[in-house]
Amino acid sequence: MSGLAVWAAPLLVAVLLAGGVYAAAVIDLATGRSVAGTGLGPSALLQPFRRAALTVVQRPSATERPDVVMWLLAPALYLGLAAAGLALVPLSPTFAIADVQAGIVVWGTIESLVIVAIFLHGWSANSLQPLLAAYRFLAVGVSYLLLSMFVLIAAAIPAESLATGQIVVSQHGLWNVVRQPLGLPLFLIVALGSATWGPLNVADGTDLAGGTTAEVSGMPLLMWRAARLAMLTSFAATVFLGGWQGPWLPGPLWVAVKTLLVLVVLAAAGHRFARVPTERFVTICWVVLLPLSFVDLAVAGVGAL
Amino acid sequence: MTLTTVLVVAAALVGLGLWGALAQQSIVMLLMGIELMINGVLLAAGGLWALAAGGDPKGQLLVVVAMAVMAVEMAIGFAIVVAVYRARQVDLTDGLDSMAG
Amino acid sequence: MSGAQPSLVVHGAFWVFALVAVVSGWRVFRTDSMVRATFLLLASFLNVGAILLLLGGAYLGIALLFMMTVEMTVMAVFMVAFMMNPAGLNPMSMVHQPRVAAVAGWAVFAGGAAVAVWGRFPRRPLDPAADVIGALGTELMGRSMLIFETAGVALVATMIGSVVLSSRRSRFGDEAGDIGSLPPMLDSAAGTYPPGVVSEPAGAGHHGSHGDHS
Numbered sequence: 001m002s003g004l005a006v007w008a009a010p011l012l013v014a015v016l017l018a019g020g021v022y023a024a025a026v027i028d029l030a031t032g033r034s035v036a037g038t039g040l041g042p043s044a045l046l047q048p049f050r051r052a053a054l055t056v057v058q059r060p061s062a063t064e065r066p067d068v069v070m071w072l073l074a075p076a077l078y079l080g081l082a083a084a085g086l087a088l089v090p091l092s093p094t095f096a097i098a099d100v101q102a103g104i105v106v107w108g109t110i111e112s113l114v115i116v117a118i119f120l121h122g123w124s125a126n127s128l129q130p131l132l133a134a135y136r137f138l139a140v141g142v143s144y145l146l147l148s149m150f151v152l153i154a155a156a157i158p159a160e161s162l163a164t165g166q167i168v169v170s171q172h173g174l175w176n177v178v179r180q181p182l183g184l185p186l187f188l189i190v191a192l193g194s195a196t197w198g199p200l201n202v203a204d205g206t207d208l209a210g211g212t213t214a215e216v217s218g219m220p221l222l223m224w225r226a227a228r229l230a231m232l233t234s235f236a237a238t239v240f241l242g243g244w245q246g247p248w249l250p251g252p253l254w255v256a257v258k259t260l261l262v263l264v265v266l267a268a269a270g271h272r273f274a275r276v277p278t279e280r281f282v283t284i285c286w287v288v289l290l291p292l293s294f295v296d297l298a299v300a301g302v303g304a305l
Numbered sequence: 306m307t308l309t310t311v312l313v314v315a316a317a318l319v320g321l322g323l324w325g326a327l328a329q330q331s332i333v334m335l336l337m338g339i340e341l342m343i344n345g346v347l348l349a350a351g352g353l354w355a356l357a358a359g360g361d362p363k364g365q366l367l368v369v370v371a372m373a374v375m376a377v378e379m380a381i382g383f384a385i386v387v388a389v390y391r392a393r394q395v396d397l398t399d400g401l402d403s404m405a406g
Numbered sequence: 407m408s409g410a411q412p413s414l415v416v417h418g419a420f421w422v423f424a425l426v427a428v429v430s431g432w433r434v435f436r437t438d439s440m441v442r443a444t445f446l447l448l449a450s451f452l453n454v455g456a457i458l459l460l461l462g463g464a465y466l467g468i469a470l471l472f473m474m475t476v477e478m479t480v481m482a483v484f485m486v487a488f489m490m491n492p493a494g495l496n497p498m499s500m501v502h503q504p505r506v507a508a509v510a511g512w513a514v515f516a517g518g519a520a521v522a523v524w525g526r527f528p529r530r531p532l533d534p535a536a537d538v539i540g541a542l543g544t545e546l547m548g549r550s551m552l553i554f555e556t557a558g559v560a561l562v563a564t565m566i567g568s569v570v571l572s573s574r575r576s577r578f579g580d581e582a583g584d585i586g587s588l589p590p591m592l593d594s595a596a597g598t599y600p601p602g603v604v605s606e607p608a609g610a611g612h613h614g615s616h617g618d619h620s
Contacts (some may be wrong), residue, residue: 067442101539112475116448119479123441138483145476162465162539299582306420306460308529309522314424316518318454324511325435330500331486334435337447338480341431347470348454351591355461357528360538363544366553368458368466369546372473373557376565379477383484384568396488399502 009087009097016086017079017230022048024229024263031267036046050223067124075216075223081117082109084229090165092251103164104152107235111148114194114231115141118203121224122212133211136278137196137203143285144193144200149294151183151190154300155239162242164235168243175242179303182296184240186289191266195231198270202229202278236262247305278288311352321351330397332389336382343375420460427453440485448478461530465539 025048033040057137071090100106116140117128122134156162159170159177167176177184189200196203204211213221237243237258237305244251319342326338347368354364390396431450434443451474459467501507532538546554 070445100468101464102468105465105472109468109472109475112472112479115479116445116475119482135483138479142476142479275430306417307533308527310420310424311457311461312522313458316515316522317428318450320511320513320515321428321431321435323514324507326552327503327510328504328507329435329504331489333481333485334443334500337434337443340477340512341434341446341450344427344431344451348457351458351463351466352460353527355463355532356477356526357530359524360532360536360541361464362541363540363550364462364468365538365542366545366550369469370553370557372470373561376473376477377560379481380568381571382565383480383568384571386488387572388486390488391473397500 001090007180012097013083013087017226020086020233020259021226021229023260024232024267025051027260027263028169028270031264033142035268035271041102043153048081055217055222058217058221060220061215063125063215064129066126066215070120070124072220074117075197075220075227077117078121078227078229079223081114082227083220085110085158085234086230088164089235089255090168090243091255092244094167096165098169099163099165102162104156104162104167104239107164108145108149108152111194112145112192115145118196118212121216122203123227125212125215127215129210129214130212133203133205135212139278139282140193140200140202140285143282144190146287147186148190150290150297151186152239154180154183154293154297156281157297157300157304164238164243167239168245171242171245175245176240180240180300182292182299184236186293186296187236187240188262188266188269189289191232191234191262192234192269194234195228195266197228197232197266199273199276200281201270201275202281205275207275232263233259234262235288255264307388308352308356311356312349315345315349315352318342318348321345330399332382332386332396332398333400335398336379336386339378340375343371343378347371349374416460423453423460427457440489441482444478444482444485447481448474461539462534465542496529510542557575609618 029044029047030040032279033044084098085107087098088096088100088107090099112293118137118141120133122130122132122137125131155167155176158176159167161167161170192198193200203212204213208214213224237255241258241262242254243258244255246254246257249257319395322338322341322343322345324338325341329335329338348399349369350364350371353366354361386396389401393399393400427450430446430453434446434450437443437446452471455467455474456469457467458470492607
């Protein structure tokens with residue numbers, strides 16, 4: 001549909017992925033420094049490269065009798081899913097790397113496979129802390145996954161289509177963040193969960209010595225961290241903030257600006273809020289947030305009548 | 306990818322699922338066998354819809370209903386497993402030989 | 407997806423997906439580790455979803471992938487909770503009536519394959535330009551609304567039923583669910599649980615008598 005050559009699509013996705021990961025890392029660093037009160041110098045721009053170099057030269061560690069296939073597969077799967085999510089984003093009125101007909105459902109599949117990837121990463125290490133982290137992330141994951149389903153369906157109702165391009169087009173006069181106000185906060189919670197970030201960092205939390213990354217080092221660790229950052233640059237700009245729409249600037253630039261805005265919000269949430277205990281989040285999600293997502297869906301349905 | 310080959314693969318999945326469902330002693334593995342059988346049915350229905358029914362939307366409806374059946378079966382199946390375990394501490398099908406209680 | 411006659415790539419992809427689906431379905435019942443069994447079943451489902459996508463079911467394939475991923479994630483938790491060999495450390499074989507099951511499985515496969523090979527089906531391929539998602543939506547909301555609503559009611563009944571069956575305040579009174587959930591005491595000299603661990607519900611000792619619950 002986009003007329004892109006077969007070899008160009010993976011290249012473009014890789015470029016977008018690298019850009020997204022770098023931007024997320026810099027914003028996270030800058031937000032952390034501003035929250036901590038230390039200076040915001042230009043060294044923040046180079047720090048991600050330094051950290052990456054430091055991680056790459058570490059020796060990959062091994063545990064006793066891990067499930068080697070899944071242990072190596074999990075970071076690759078996570079990164080691949082983040083890349084697939086980026087491929088769904090429409091960059092301009094006529095161009096998306098992969099504008100499939102059922103884009104919203106593909107995004108839902110990506111989110112659920114992320115849960116599988118994180119679980120496998122923790123289970124396959126054959127070690128205690130990663131296993132605990134993986135199991136408690138399962139509880140959190142299944143909970144926020146339901147939120148995302150209803151919120152995305154609500155966004156698809158005015159578009160009368162499941163394709164992401166159509167959803168952006170349907171926001172022509174009024175962005176979804178205005179006519180479905182509950183959608184964006186709930187979806188940001190989902191984004192935090194998909195990246196196990198901030199208050200929902202139950203899979204890689206420091207209270208479990210790094211959780212699923214407790215036994216990982218070297219190149220696989222770099223891939224895992226990059227994938228987590230890439231998942232932050234998620235769908236919110238497309239579905240709720242109007243995607244490529246905006247005056248003066250070209251479409252792709254608006255997508256980048258809105259994604260950066262979402263990244264700033266998510267990074268701030270990561271540094272400002274403490275980790276929510278699993279039981280508390282599951283209770284809040286099923287008792288408060290899920291009914292709110294029903295309300296959001298009802299608002300969207302009534303608005304479409 | 307002709308209709309014949311799709312249906313043969315679906316029959317293989319149903320046969321595998323039936324073998325698993327009849328042979329396994331654990332109730333949870335029995336549920337997995339049933340899931341595999343419904344998997345085969347979904348494939349057969351999808352194949353017939355795309356290759357023999359010419360895209361009649363009722364074929365898609367059949368697939369959607371089969372998916373709903375799958376969800377229902379798994380949910381109630383696991384709830385029953387939990388309830389039976391709490392009442393009798395059994396999780397094998399051989400232990401479920403009495404309906405009293 | 408690609409015109410009247412599927413290309414060689416599509417044929418090849420179909421055979422790869424079909425082979426992986428069948429082999430991983432077989433391995434589900436042969437592997438020792440429970441988590442691996444669950445994810446092998448997921449692999450089988452993902453490949454069937456991929457075949458549905460190849461056939462042209464744009465929504466059906468993706469919806470199957472989505473639903474099965476979440477189902478298998480939940481199933482992984484139950485497998486580890488209820489199976490005896492969750493880590494796959496010991497080889498185990500938990501089968502009964504193996505020959506009956508094998509004969510039944512082969513018989514069903516033979517019958518199904520015979521119908522597939524010798525049955526006479528109409529050959530009307532899907533129109534590649536058709537809007538299958540729109541057609542499904544119109545069908546669900548239009549002529550088949552009754553089926554859709556019945557499925558909805560069945561799902562609500564399932565939700566209520568599964569919550570009732572598995573709630574901690576089980577059918578036998580408050581906290582009776584706890585009695586069965588607790589593991590047996592390993593030290594036989596201790597006998598029973600110390601007082602205060604589990605409160606004594608009304609029908610704890612009687613598994614067979616519930617005249618008041620009919």
